[in-house]
Amino acid sequence: MTSFLHTTIQSACKTLSAEIKGIQDLIEALKKDSYLSTMFINAVNLLDNNKGRVILTGIGKSGHIAKKIQSTLASTGTPSFFVHPAEAAHGDLGMIQPGDIIIAISASGETEELSHIVAHTKRFDIKIIGITSNINSTLAKNATIPLVVPKSNEACPLGLAPTTSAIIQLAIGDALAVALLEKRNFTASDFGLYHPGGRLGSRLKIxxxxxxxxxxxxxxxxxxxxxxxxxxxxxxxxxxxxxxxxxxxxxxxxxxxxxxxxxxxxxxxxxxxxxxxxxxxxxxxxxxxxxxxxxxxxxxxxxxxxxxxxxxxxxxxxxxxxxxxxxxxx
The missing domain is CATH 3.10.580.10 (CBS-domain)
Known part of the structure; x- marks a missing residue:
C-alpha cells in the first residue's frame, strides 16, 4: 500500500510539474516573444474598445476551457457567451452579429468544426482572436489577432490527453480577462453587481x-x-x-x-x-x-x-x- 501511494503521489507531482512548466513557458514567451506580447496587447485593446459581445468557441477540451473563460469575462463586466461550433453550423451562427468579437480556441488550429465560424467572420467582417499553439494553422492565419502560445509537452504520459495544453489555454484566457479588468479599473463593488448571491455576494455588498x-x-x-x-x-x-x-x-x-x-x-x-x-x-x-x-x-x-x-x-x-x-x- 505504501509503495502504491508513493507511486501515485509521484505521478501526481509529475503531472503538476509538467503543467507548471507549461505556465512558465507561457510567461517566458510573453516576456521574450515580441510577437506574442504585441498580439496580447492588441487583443486586450480590441476587447476594451468592443461595443458588442464576446463569443467564446471551441470543441472538446478547448470548448470546456472556452466556457470557463466566457464565465470569467461575464463576471467581470464583459457581455459574453459560448457558441458550440457544431451547433453554429446548424443555425447558431445567427447568434454572432457584426460588432461582436470571437475568441476561438484550438490547440492545433485545425479544428474542422471551427471552419464555419471562421467563414462567418470573413463574411461579416467580425474580428476573431485565435488561441492556438500552431502559428501555421488555419486558425492562426485567419485570426485578426492570433495568440500563438507555446507548445509544451502534455502531462499525459501518452502525450495524447490535453492536459498541459488545456492549462495554457486557460491561463492565457485568465490573463486576458484580468488585464482587461485592470485596464477598465473594474472594482470590487463592480464585481459584486455580477455576484449578488451566496457567500461571495454577501461579502461584496456595499x-x-x-x-x-x-x-x-x-x-x-x-x-x-x-x-x-x-x-x-x-x-x-x-x-x-x-x-x-x-x-x-x-x-x-x-x-x-x-x-x-x-x-x-x-x-x-x-x-x-x-x-x-x-x-x-x-x-x-x-x-x-x-x-x-x-x-x-x-x-x-x-x-x-x-x-x-x-x-x-x-x-x-x-x-x-x-x-x-x-x-x-x-
Missing amino acids: IRDLMHVKEEIPLGSENMPIHEAIMEMTRKALGCIGITTKDGSLIGLITDGDLRRTIDKDIRTLTAKDIMNRNPLIVDQDLLAAEALHLMNNRNHPVTCLFIVDKNRIPIGVIHIHDLLRAGIA
Whole structure:
C-alpha cells in the first residue's frame, strides 16, 4: 500500500510539474516573444474598445476551457457567451452579429468544426482572436489577432490527453480577462453587481445597500438636551445619534457607551455637545460592507455604528453592526 501511494503521489507531482512548466513557458514567451506580447496587447485593446459581445468557441477540451473563460469575462463586466461550433453550423451562427468579437480556441488550429465560424467572420467582417499553439494553422492565419502560445509537452504520459495544453489555454484566457479588468479599473463593488448571491455576494455588498436612510437616521443638534437625545436614540433604536450643525453637517456622535459614561453626572444640565464624540468614524456609501465590518471591529477603537456622509459631511445614512451580521457579512 505504501509503495502504491508513493507511486501515485509521484505521478501526481509529475503531472503538476509538467503543467507548471507549461505556465512558465507561457510567461517566458510573453516576456521574450515580441510577437506574442504585441498580439496580447492588441487583443486586450480590441476587447476594451468592443461595443458588442464576446463569443467564446471551441470543441472538446478547448470548448470546456472556452466556457470557463466566457464565465470569467461575464463576471467581470464583459457581455459574453459560448457558441458550440457544431451547433453554429446548424443555425447558431445567427447568434454572432457584426460588432461582436470571437475568441476561438484550438490547440492545433485545425479544428474542422471551427471552419464555419471562421467563414462567418470573413463574411461579416467580425474580428476573431485565435488561441492556438500552431502559428501555421488555419486558425492562426485567419485570426485578426492570433495568440500563438507555446507548445509544451502534455502531462499525459501518452502525450495524447490535453492536459498541459488545456492549462495554457486557460491561463492565457485568465490573463486576458484580468488585464482587461485592470485596464477598465473594474472594482470590487463592480464585481459584486455580477455576484449578488451566496457567500461571495454577501461579502461584496456595499454600504448603501444596507444602510438606514432618511427618517430612520437618528439626528440632533449640539445644543439638544441629553434627555431629548436619549428619546431620539430610543425611537430610532440604533444605539446612537448623529449631532449636526445648522447647515446639517455632522460634527459629532453619541452612543450608548457615551451615555453610560455620564451616569455619575446630572444629565439635566448636559447638552449633546458636552458628551459627544467630536471625531466620529464616517464612511462613503460605496464602501464594501466587509470593509465596514473590519473598521467597526478595530481592536483599538471598536464601534457599533457608522455614519455615512456625502462630500459636505451631510448624513445620508447610518448602519449598525447588527445590520451587517444579519446580511451575512462576517
